[in-house]
Amino acid sequence: QKEVEQDPGPLSVPEGAIVSLNCTYSNSAFQYFMWYRQYSRKGPELLMYTYSSGNKEDGRFTAQVDKSSKYISLFIRDSQPSDSATYLCAMSRTGANNLFFGTGTRLTVIP
Amino acid sequence: EAQVTQNPRYLITVTGKKLTVTCSQNMNHEYMSWYRQDPGLGLRQIYYSMNVEVTDKGDVPEGYKVSRKEKRNFPLILESPSPNQTSLYFCASSLRAGEETQYFGPGTRLLVL
Numbered sequence: 001q002k003e004v005e006q007d008p009g010p011l012s013v014p015e016g017a018i019v020s021l022n023c024t025y026s027n028s029a030f031q032y033f034m035w036y037r038q039y040s041r042k043g044p045e046l047l048m049y050t051y052s053s054g055n056k057e058d059g060r061f062t063a064q065v066d067k068s069s070k071y072i073s074l075f076i077r078d079s080q081p082s083d084s085a086t087y088l089c090a091m092s093r094t095g096a097n098n099l100f101f102g103t104g105t106r107l108t109v110i111p
Numbered sequence: 112e113a114q115v116t117q118n119p120r121y122l123i124t125v126t127g128k129k130l131t132v133t134c135s136q137n138m139n140h141e142y143m144s145w146y147r148q149d150p151g152l153g154l155r156q157i158y159y160s161m162n163v164e165v166t167d168k169g170d171v172p173e174g175y176k177v178s179r180k181e182k183r184n185f186p187l188i189l190e191s192p193s194p195n196q197t198s199l200y201f202c203a204s205s206l207r208a209g210e211e212t213q214y215f216g217p218g219t220r221l222l223v224l
Contacts, residue, residue, distance in 0.1 A: 004153075032211070043115075043201050043215030044154070088154065094209055098169070101154040 003027055006089055006102025015111050019076040023089035023102045026070065030091040030100070033065050035074045038086045038104065047087075048074060079109045113138045115216035117202050123222045124192055132187045132219050134202030142208045143185040144169065145177065147198040148218075154201065160185055161208050192223045 006023045013019055021035075032051055036044035048063040050056045050072075056063045062075040072091070076083055089102040115136045124130055136143065144159035146169075156169030160179040174196055176188040185204075189196060202216040 006153075008151075034211070041218070043203075043217050045215065046212050049211045090154075098156065098159070099154075099213070103151060103153040 003100045004089060004091060004102045007105055008103050010106040010108060012108045012110060013079055015079060015081060015109055017079050017109075019074075019079050019083070019107060019109075021074040021076075021087050021089075021105050021107070023072050023091075024070055025072075025091055025100075027091075027093075027100075028067070028070065029093045032092045032094070033063070033072050034090040034092075034099070035061075035063055036088040036090060036101075038088060040085075044088055079107075081109045081111050084108045113214070115202055115204055115214050117200075117216040117219050119219060120217065121220050123224065125224050126193055127191050130189050130192060130221075132189075132200060132202075132221070134185045134187065134216060135183050136185075136202075136204040136214070137183065138204065138206070138214070139182065140204035140206050140214075141182070142206070142210065142213075143179070143202065143204045144213075145175070145185070145187050146201045146203065147171065148201060149198050157187070157200075159208075192221075194223050197221060197223045 035048040037047045038044040053067045060077045064073045086104040086106045088104045090099045141162045145157040146154045148154045155171045158177040160166045200219045203213045205213045
């Protein structure tokens with residue numbers, strides 16, 4: 001069983017839709033949860049960071065962590081064509097080092 | 112501009128021919144690491160370095176070497192590349208280990224024939 005599971009998609013939505021991206025994990029020791037965005041032919045860039053359980057909001061993006069269910073989510077409101085990218089979840093016991101990544105979900109927002 | 116750079120960006124080589132992928136950061140970061148990205152497997156850590164002269168294995172270190180002689184540089188060495196090392200490689204850095212933000216380089220696409 002992989003440490004982190006993520007539906008690879010692809011996911012296509014119309015502009016303005018609410019997007020929900022999800023990951024599940026098996027290691028209860030994970031404390032740090034991140035979402036990265038990766039545009040085609042680019043390196044990943046950190047989008048959201050959450051420590052332990054709870055919600056975090058940043059503009060149109062909301063990250064949720066449910067440690068009891070070992071489940072994390074990223075919501076994108078009012079999605080834009082510029083949001084078209086691959087979204088990677090990542091988690092760790094000890095912070096930004098020794099990250100375990102999901103395989104990524106490819107999202108396309110159609111104008 | 113604060114950035115992580117990698118060279119080369121694209122490389123085609125043959126089995127057994129030693130190669131080095133360079134990584135450099137201009138942010139005075141202590142922590143640097145190498146990942147490989149493969150379809151269906153995601154990003155996996157190869158090696159990391161907490162500071163100059165301090166390196167350690169990640170999840171998939173077999174067939175790779177690294178060195179950290181200077182703070183800004185962290186080259187990845189493939190002494191005898193094999194086709195299963197065909198992959199997309201990313202270097203990343205952060206201010207310190209445990210820092211929430213890792214900055215990734217643009218990637219090096221390697222094909223080993």
